[in-house]
Amino acid sequence: xxxxxxxxxxxxxxxxxxxxxxxxxxxxxxxxxxxxxxxxxxxxxxxxxxxxxxxxxxxxxxxxxxxxxxxxxxxxxxxxxxxxxxxxxxxxxxxxxxxxxxxxxxxxxxxxxxxxxxxxxxxxxxxxxxxxxxxxxxxxxxxxxxxxxxxxxxxxxxxxxxxxxxxxxxxxxxxxxxxxxxxxxxxxxxxxxxxxxxxxxxxxxxxxxxxxxxxxxxxxxxxxxxxxxxxxxxxxxxxxxxxxxxxxxxxxxxxxxxxxxxxxxxxxxxxxxxxxxxxxxxxxxxxxxxxxxxxxxxxxxxxxxxxxxxxxxxxxxxxxxxxxxxxxxxxxxxxxxxxxxxxxxxxxxxxxxxxxxxxxxxxxx
Amino acid sequence: xxxxxxxxxxxxxxxxxxxxxxxxxxxxxxxxxxxxxxxxxxxxxxxxxxxxxxxxxxxxxxxxxxxxxxxxxxxxxxxxxxxxxxxxxxxxxxxxxxxxxxxxxxxxxxxxxxxxxxxxxxxxxxxxxxxxxxxxxxxxxxxxxxxxxxxxxxxxxxxxxxxxxxxxxxxxxxxxxxxxxxxxxxxxxxxxxxxxxxxxxxxxxxxxxxxxxxxx
Numbered sequence: 374x375x376x377x378x379x380x381x382x383x384x385x386x387x388x389x390x391x392x393x394x395x396x397x398x399x400x401x402x403x404x405x406x407x408x409x410x411x412x413x414x415x416x417x418x419x420x421x422x423x424x425x426x427x428x429x430x431x432x433x434x435x436x437x438x439x440x441x442x443x444x445x446x447x448x449x450x451x452x453x454x455x456x457x458x459x460x461x462x463x464x465x466x467x468x469x470x471x472x473x474x475x476x477x478x479x480x481x482x483x484x485x486x487x488x489x490x491x492x493x494x495x496x497x498x499x500x501x502x503x504x505x506x507x508x509x510x511x512x513x514x515x516x517x518x519x520x521x522x523x524x525x526x527x528x529x530x531x532x533x534x535x536x537x538x539x540x541x542x543x544x545x546x547x548x549x550x551x552x553x554x555x556x557x558x559x560x561x562x563x564x565x566x567x568x569x570x571x572x573x574x575x576x577x578x579x580x581x582x583x584x585x586x587x588x589x590x591x592x593x594x595x596x597x598x599x600x601x602x603x604x605x606x607x608x609x610x611x612x613x614x615x616x617x618x619x620x621x622x623x624x625x626x627x628x629x630x631x632x633x634x635x636x637x638x639x640x641x642x643x644x645x646x647x648x649x650x651x652x653x654x655x656x657x658x659x660x661x662x663x664x665x666x667x668x669x670x671x672x673x674x675x676x677x678x679x680x681x682x683x684x685x686x687x688x689x690x691x692x693x694x695x696x697x698x699x700x701x702x703x704x705x706x707x708x709x710x711x712x713x714x715x716x717x718x719x720x721x722x723x724x725x726x727x728x729x730x731x732x733x734x735x736x737x738x
Numbered sequence: 739x740x741x742x743x744x745x746x747x748x749x750x751x752x753x754x755x756x757x758x759x760x761x762x763x764x765x766x767x768x769x770x771x772x773x774x775x776x777x778x779x780x781x782x783x784x785x786x787x788x789x790x791x792x793x794x795x796x797x798x799x800x801x802x803x804x805x806x807x808x809x810x811x812x813x814x815x816x817x818x819x820x821x822x823x824x825x826x827x828x829x830x831x832x833x834x835x836x837x838x839x840x841x842x843x844x845x846x847x848x849x850x851x852x853x854x855x856x857x858x859x860x861x862x863x864x865x866x867x868x869x870x871x872x873x874x875x876x877x878x879x880x881x882x883x884x885x886x887x888x889x890x891x892x893x894x895x896x897x898x899x900x901x902x903x904x905x906x907x908x909x910x911x912x913x914x915x916x917x918x919x920x921x922x923x924x925x926x927x928x929x930x931x932x933x934x935x936x937x938x939x940x941x942x943x944x945x946x947x948x949x950x951x952x953x954x
Contacts, residue, residue, distance in 0.1 A: 377836055380827035648823045651784065652840045652885075653812025655805065731784045735823065 378665045395630025396674025396711045399623035403707035404682035406619040412698035422598050423545040425494040426570035427579040429596045442469050444565035451569050457589050459582050461574050464489035465566035467556040481547040482530055484556030493572045494545050501539030507555035509538035516548040519694050531559045624714045631667050631718030639726040646726045647734025656727035663723035671715025675708045750776040752948040761923040765939035773948040774929045782815045782895045783807035795892040816886030816894045820901035822878040824870040830881045831866040834888050841889035860884050860914055876907025896928040912938050
């Protein structure tokens with residue numbers, strides 16, 4: 374039976390290629406989307422957690438990982454936070470969300486108070502200098518390298534060109550930073566910020582500090598930075614739904630391609646199905662032949678999809694600042710989706726073949 | 739055997755009563771539409787008769803479900819068709835192995851000695867690596883015969899096996915069938931339009947309008 378399956382696969386190379394492409398497309402969809410979601414979130418989480426603040430203080434309803442350009446929080450909360458015993462430093466931060474230069478995704482620009490922020494996070498300028506005017510920004514090394522930018526380059530923010538005054542390290546927060554004051558003026562949000570980063574004296578007492586801040590400044594959201602990773606599924610609305618939708622779409626695409634390919638195949642091979650029946654092949658045997666062929670095609674599709682996804686991911690990372698992160702569970706899920714969709718897609722044609730009338734099938738031209 | 743064509747019932751076979759002894763070679767002749775092929779398909783379990791009994795090697799096909807008839811076909815029937823009906827993507831060897839695989843329910847059960855004997859008898863030893871389209875019509879039909887007999891079925895049902903062959907190849911194929919019948923004591927029922935082909939059989943049945951009209 375295996376030689377029949379293999380010879381059938383080789384018999385119609387175009388059909389096989391189209392089927393393989395269909396399954397590969399589904400696999401690529403799953404791998405790239407989950408890789409992108411995971412990569413971008415983890416990259417953002419790592420950078421958020423790298424700012425050196427144990428606590429983030431924000432208005433209720435604000436979301437740490439999906440910042441908006443809104444500045445709902447009064448910066449004077451920073452002074453009140455500093456007065457709370459156990460708080461070492463508080464640094465207000467603003468966000469401006471704009472389309473990424475690559476055209477893929479969005480870019481967040483941080484508005485920071487350079488002195489408090491750099492003291493808290495150990496941010497240091499490795500080239501050039503900190504922003505000194507409203508039309509200057511600093512960028513991190515990653516953006517400088519991938520965007521092929523340096524000191525003196527221009528970068529669009531607020532729809533106008535801003536000058537890169539310096540390059541900083543390490544990679545923390547957003548990759549582009551400007552003066553909080555300049556951001557407030559641009560957004561017409563005097564004395565406002567998005568959130569306040571809080572550094573405490575004793576890291577071991579950060580939970581206690583959260584409770585203390587909640588008591589002292591009620592009606593606000595006080596979040597442990599280390600929990601940002603745990604809550605990302607809840608923080609970004611619809612992210613799990615998006616991933617599920619992509620998976621569902623992949624299953625539908627792969628199944629339909631295999632269904633159409635195998636349906637065409639069994640019509641073409643009606644006579645051969647009749648021959649199998651004349652040889653005494655049972656319905657299960659005929660279903661097995663067609664399912665094996667579909668699964669073999671799907672397997673090739675899965676392998677092709679995995680390879681192509683890795684190549685595309687490499688290209689995306691080279692061409693943009695987007696980060697992709699693969700995990701074996703998602704790779705396995707994508708592979709199972711590809712194989713499962715192939716098997717499901719072939720089921721109807723296989724059953725139809727198995728139920729064909731042997732005499733009619735044998736006289737088919 | 740009654741077929742329904744549109745809204746009309748067609749009696750393809752009307753009270754056919756015949757028996758074939760083990761080791762016998764029976765030819766069935768008759769004009770087109772007389773019911774020869776229907777009879778062959780019923781004998782092979784591809785069709786279920788509307789009425790009556792069809793006993794093959796002690797088992798009544800008429801009383802069986804579709805799955806049971808398929809199983810009996812796997813165990814006891816070998817078909818040879820006018821159009822050869824080989825798998826075009828498989829080599830001659832692949833075609834034989836597939837028949838063995840189906841017969842053995844996923845296992846190959848034919849011993850090499852018996853296999854070699856059949857291939858020698860049909861003069862196919864050097865043709866096993868070829869695909870059907872690389873073989874002449876006569877060679878393709880010999881491969882089809884080898885496939886039909888490889889599992890040593892109780893009966894071979896041949897539906898005009900020389901219908902697509904020229905005279906020379908027809909003679910070779912008929913010679914092979916006769917050899918199989920004589921040397922391996924293979925039971926064969928063969929449909930043919932060709933009186934010369936029918937002459938090699940030990941008995942000839944003539945049909946007309948779904949009935950047996952003459953036996954000799």
